[in-house]
Amino acid sequence: MDTTTILIAGAVGLLIGFIIAKFLEKGKASKTLASAKKEAAALLKNAEVEGENIKKDKIFQAKEKFLELKAEHEKVIINKEKKISESEKRTRDKESQVSSELARSKKLNEQLESKIQDLDHKSDVYEKKQTEVEKLHKSQVQQLEVISGLSAEEATNQLLESLKETAKSDAMAFMQSTLEEAKLTAQQEAKKIVINTIQRIGTEEAVENCVSVFNLESDDVKGRIIGREGRNIRALEAVTGVEIIVDDTPEAIILSCFDSVRREVARLSLHKLVTDGRIHPARIEEVVRKTEKQIEQEIVEIGKRTVIDLGIHGLHPELIKAVGRMKYRSSYGQNLLQHSREVAKLCGVMASELGLNPKLAKRAGLLHDIGKVPNTETELETPHAILGMQWAEKYGEKPDVCNAIGAHHDEIEMKTLISPIIQVCDAISGARPGARRQVLDSYIQRLKDLEDIAFGFGGVQKAYAIQAGRELRVIVESEKVSDEKAAQLSFEISQKIQTDMTYPGQVKVTVIRETRSVNVAK
Secondary structure, rough: OOOHHHHHHHHHHHHHHHHHHHHHHHHOHHHHHHHHHHHHHHHHHHHHHHHHHHHHHHHHHHHHHHHHHHHHHHHHHHHHHHHHHHHHHHEEEEEEHHHHHHHHHHHHHHHHHHHHHHHHHHHHHHHHHHHHHHHHHHHHHHHHHHHOOOOHHHHHHHHHHHHHHHHHHHHHHHHHHHHHHHHHHHHHHHHHHHHHHHHHOOOOOOOOOEEEEOOOOOOOHHHHOOHHHHHHHHHHHHOOOOOOEEEOOOOOOEEEEOHHHHHHHHHHHHHHHHHHHOHHHHHHHHHHHHHHHHHHHHHHHHHHHHHHHHOOOOOOOHHHHHHHHHHHHEEOEEEHHHHHHHHHHHHHHHHHHHHHHOHHHHHHHHOOOHHHOOOOOHHHHOOOHHHHHHHHHHHOOOOOHHHHHOOOOOOOOOOOOHHHEEEHHHHHHOOOOOOOOOOHHHHHHHHHHHHHHHHOOEEEEEEEEEOOOOEEEEOOOOOOOOOHHHHHHHHHHHHHHHHOOOOOOOOEEEEOOOOOOOOOOO
16 A cells, blocks of 8 residues: 555544544544444545555556657667668768779879870980980081171171161151051040130230330420439339330330339339329339339239139138239230130140049149249249249149149159140140240241251251241151151151250151152153
8 A cells, every 4th residue: 555545544544533532522422433433434445446546547657658758769769770870871982982082093193104104205305306406406507607607696696787677667667657546546636625725715915015105194294203303203213123214205204124013113103193293202202112012912912813713712822922923924925924824724624624633723724834923033043933833832732733833844754644734735825826926036046946956867958947937847868868767867856856945836847758760751
């Protein structure tokens, strides 16, 4: 009997004792004793039945649990057996693969050994043939030396010389054809860009001289300007640095000075003095000082208006002042400020056509000639391009702008694409008809120098500089110069002109070789 049955029996015994005690206390123990025994027996019997039932249930549950564990264990065993079989199969496959690889490698080794043996045999044959060829070559060279009467070294030198001449002529022909091919496309595109740029920029410029005419209301004012014993005119000349010419020209006085600023100061001062009527040395000095201050302010205003009109921002005040001073300077009779404005506009248009920065190009175009308005005497000795570059570097301009300013006359090397644009636009503005006044002697000397350069080459019979020095035509002797040599001569003359001369625009060199065959029919 298990623990549950014992517990139930104990509980029943306690219950019976309790009932008996109750009945004894009430005096009914005798009557209820029999019924209590019956009930106790019934309870015991029920307890035994329930205990048996519980025992059977527990045994059944234990069997079910055992069957479940047995099924799980069988599953685990089956899985392990399956994995073992798979691993055995993989092992068998790898063993078969390794055996096949070993067989293949053994076969390859055998083939490699046979090829090595063949190569050794062929190398031996090749070495034997090479020695035979060398012997034959030496014998043939000796026979050739005997036949030609030249050694191998002499024959090699002659062959090299002939090859050099052939290569040189071929190179010249190739270079000429390449240049012509490039000219067909590059020159057309360049002309198109330059022409479009020129057409989009239109300016009117007047040639400036070194004299200004000051008009008077009457000739009586001339005496007052001259003053007693000429003291007024001497004081005015001393203060302004301008030569005042009073001649028989009616109602006019001529002011002569190479410096346009000083000439403008003198003209304005004379206008104030004549209008005021008080003309004496002290008054002259006072008026000239005030006029100089006025001109300085006007120079700054001109510079500001110029940079605003061109859309240039962030320019240093000193550079703005230098731009304003360019109004009172001229180069070959061309007003410097108008020239710089024109170059700036040309540069902006050309840079836009080429896909570059137009604002940077316009800035460099405006500042390219600021070196022509120096502040001190020592700066006069520095080339204006270098001086302008130094100013631009000093006042914080970008390296591209500084290089374009310094290289527009080839004083320094061009390092950016903006530099050649500035040079080209400067030539366009300065070389177009009517832009500048050129001295006749220097013009004739330039033409003569062009012809002299052509005569410096051999075979040149005649040379003519035409089209105002824009083209040089060279006639050569057909007996001394061949067609290939003519093309080479044209190239060499153009390079000589480019390195030895300074000229606006470009010079075209044309070499003419004429061959005449004359016969007389009788």
